[in-house]
Amino acid sequence: MLDGMRILAWGSRSAVELSASLLGHAGAQVHVADPDSTQSFSGYDVVIVSSDAASFAAWAEISSLKASGTLIVCDICATGPQSARFAGRWTDGQIQAITGLMDTTGFESGEPVSIGIPFTEISAALYAAAAIAAASRVLRAQGFAQNIDVSLFACASSALTTFLPKAFTRSSVERVGNRHPACAPWNAYRTLDGWVLICTSTEDQWRKLKIAINQPALDDIRFATLNERVRNVDSLDPFIEAWSSELTTDQCCALCEKIGVAAGPIVPISLLHEEPNFKLRHPVAAAEILAGEIGKHTYAAVTPFRTFPLMNDSEFHSNAPETPRRLTAKSAGYVAGLEARQGPNPAGALTGVRVIEIGQYTTAPLVGKHLAALGAEVIKVEPLEGEVARNWSPGQDGLSYFFALNNTDKKSISLDLKQASHLRYLEALLATSDVLVENLRPGALAKLGLDRSSLKEINPALIYCSISGFGIESAYPTRPAFDTVIQAMSGLMDLTRDGNGAPVKAGASAADILGGQAALFAIVAELVGQSEGSGRFVEISMQDVAAWSCLFAAGNPASKSMTIACSDGYVSAEATNSVEIEVVHSQAPGAHCEAMTRDLLIAKLESLGIAAVPVVRMDELMDDADFLADILSVGRDNEGAFWPLIKMPYRLSRTPAKVRTVPSRLEPVMVQFTEKHESTNEIPITNTHES
Template identity: 60%
Template sequence: MMLEDLRVLACGGRDAVKLCATLLERAGASVDFEAANSVDYDVIVVSSDVDHAADWKASRMHIVCDITATGPQDSRAGTPWTDAQIQAMSGLMDTTGFAHGAPARIGIALTEISAALYAAAAIASAVRVKRLRGIVQNIDVTLMGCAASALTTFLPAAFAGRSAARVGNRHPACAPWNAYRTRDGWILICTSTEEQWRKLRQEARVPALDDARFTTLADRVGHVDELDALIETWTTTLATEDCTRICERIGVAAGPIVGIADLHDEANFRMRHPQAARLIEANGIDGQTYRQVSIFETSALSDTPVVAKPEIRKRDGDTAPLAGVRVIEIGQYTTAPLVGKHLAALGAEVVKIEPPDGEVARSWTPGQGGTSYFFALNNTDKQTIALDLKHEADRAHLRTLLEDADVLVENLRPGALAKLGFTRETLGAINPRLVYCSISGFGIASAYPSRPAFDTVIQAMGGLMDLTKSDGAPVKIGASAADILGGQAALFAIVARLAMPSEDAGTFIEISMQDVAAWCALFAAGKGASRGQTLACLDGHIWIEGDVSDTERARCITQPKIAAARSIAQAVPVMRVDELLDDSDFLADVLSVARDANGAFWPVLKVPYRLAKTPARVRAVPGAPEIVRRAPPAPARAPVPEDRPA
């Protein structure tokens, strides 16, 4: 257990408070939900916009974490906004749903869950600070900040002056990528390379797919309606299981949309969580079912003996929570980069390993100076190095980096790092004190050891899409929810491990994104959704909590959304992401600016958790990765005559 000596009191009415306490308990803390004597607690978790927070924040005796809807400087501060209202106000709701339909409410309390995960990580950081430096401090976490942190795939368009449209189950830059009907249900199919498209086209054997309209990726994206219709002429001839098996055989990410009530029958869930599956099968889903699913697993890194750990490395005057911690990150896109970004914001020295040509996401548009806004948002404050791990000299350089590292985090396909010579046992021999976190779609021990996974597939197979509907059809959460939540789970597990006394041995942390998605979906299903709906206005939509009268519905159609929201109780406007850049609260409390090595300014996001005395900071955008020069090969020696028998 990582936080076994920690005593926690959770006394706020928000779901985020309850879930944060559950996470801390999973990491070994003892948790109470009713105070007997507050002096007995190390940490108190509250939600001051829902409940009275007493004088705990002013006591200076406890680490007090206050989870609220908006920050204290926000003009809307103090109002107990719900998760659905924050989804609407933050732009999250507008990104979810089909392109020609209305915005859809996300079927899980995404901002509450995200706030719980970030709060747990921030608390673990504060515990580390208290243990090492004796500093006790308050923490503020906002649902609005968590919502904004999930918009990294949509904010780049806003930074470039464009509006990011809803895409339903499609991908704005890849095709085919969608949910397709099968003979007995739905399947998500996601291609990301030309090789995957070629194999899928050959397997489908639909002659029209050879048409010139689909030759290049740009062609396919430009004719995506016709493309999807043709793909579905193939998938509808197959059972979902058969179609999934074909895609797995050819290396294309695919998976069924699993109903939450059928989650216990999903092969990987049943394999990894047999007790939870049996309970769901026998009793259905209730408010405690989610607690049967763990979002991370820990074990010893290896059997290698551990030597005493050197004193923590600190830069002069650096009081950041993770000052002196060294991190190696090997990963692309969202999940592992999100972990590295937050570890860096908390003060760790993070070295990101990129392939020789740099991470693919660097070149996505829009951006500036040859680097994408997406990459900048996910990789602040890191040192970047280009290594080709197929070459022994570059693997040797990585081994050198690992010898002095505290943390390794990666989101490669399970077994990929081991094939390069970095098994758990090898890593333990290189550095017995290492905290190694592996993030994957289905986990190390999986029913699908060869199946690739993308965020969309995990949303489908973890129950998230079944809970999120648009006009009755399952739709993925617009934000990359499975990637983001998986990264947040890894962040908490890593920081909780770093909060332990330094003499502890190396640790292996395993994160399965499907486990995390299922945990979230089961919590939502056990709680049940509150009533509410989106209504169309002259210039967009509003979200209304509860029931809606015909009079209110008629009134909305004739008014702009801001005016309509003000005239109806429990209504808020559904904001587009680009509209946030004109919102004074968003600009003051969420958006920030960083600089790169050339002095150029970049729009970035503040972290959604604020530690009062040792704050996390977002400061810099990395430049091009440093190229590690390999030593030239040794000159060939003159051949030595072979020894021959006389």
């Protein structure tokens, strides 16, 4: 992947160490230096720094290095260099608070909760690694280095795509705890020996669960439809918990897996080594956890992505042709066509790369969105009726803001892959593509005849990335998984608890997002190291990535903060005990924090040397100067209408990643597949239906 790349990690932020670790997993040679030491940059290709947390001398050295243009310099800071907040040494917890990320986590009737892992640092590390790989590709191909800026503030904002649509319309965003705002039943329920997450998303899943529970009360008209169940969820959940509380967690999970309903236990981080899928996939890390406490570097024993030849090594080498070939081998002009092909962003780091995306909602679409912003041509394959998320509310002109945010700069086609002609059309596209990324259930493509062996025959040079909840090699080969279940089964919910100690999921789809980010990095790294004709398989288990993040958090605990209610919202304070808060009360006799405004309480805390920031609500984020100037962007659809978009959280100085357009509506077009579509540039890329 990145063999031969030499990395110097020279910064105090967690994201610096984590990004270096990721690059090391991809084959780079990494040296982690003391951030306070003097460094020589000779012999390195990349230097990763955190200038906002550096000494003045180190900051001056970083500035000089950036100006030299001799190395790839990746600077990971809390906010963008143009931000009014740039001078502050903001922590992950403070960034979660001031971006609205914290406001989305917690129970409806409770206080906002900080995510129990340094989410913005981890997210910044993953995006930084992907941006470094992209810059390395440019360096190898075109011979010039460039600077990269990565912002924790922007990473947090990028994770808010579920909530930004309502914020765009100035609607209030409510915390939902472990529920789902549009599905029910979907919650954490008590069992005989713990907790279980049960998540239903279709009427068929509800019908099967209702039959399994066998409780006549569930036939009530209040639960007859999805909308009714969501509206009456407070009445529904007690019936589900009355059933689950009579079973063990394992019994609940086994029954749900049998009927195709996503479910999983809330796994304590200290017992992660006993979780069957984690133990199967990461025996070294499991043994290390079993042998003692989770250490500072235990996380490094977990690989957040896996890569293999498109087939096994022996078959790959024995069958590899002397010259690259595709399914459309009769097209002798393929290589020339690849070199001449221009993506939507000609200046991008991935110009000339074609990507096929088959997925929905968050993970695969996130990957495709970033590959497109980096310059690749991304073709999104949707079902005939289009992805369900197209129709979610709110939106405009019949398209949801959520879908628009997650699918910028892509070409959309609609195919019914159960129809032979549509499947052949997809195969022809794959023969002319560089990357396939999908987040279907494991084995779904294989059932259509597109297993790894077939994909290798179609295109020996293809990079195929599969994203799933538990991976291809799994203790749960048939278990469906949602983000909520993965948060539960990776330790993330155990680490994220409210003031009463109750486990709660991150409001943002943390497992989905982190899984997509890991896939993005692995794909770009494969594009850097790929030799012509050497197809690769990238396997992403969302549980792997989330567990990697949780083990880092457990082994490298951050300072705790307190959430304090005020008259106009909440404040997040780095006050570690109630005694310090009582000191604040004594400064205003007869008054309590609840009677103060956030600004007043923050001023009083800071006068006592206690750092504090407001917990910004999502609707307030729309008025934040940094968000408006450095994060929010605007794009257009094919009809010329304007759409709010979010800029990339990483900025490459010479090959910038850009968001520009919103996907068009799907229009019915006849698939006319014939043998004449053999060459790269003759395959029609249009919205497709077959009558």
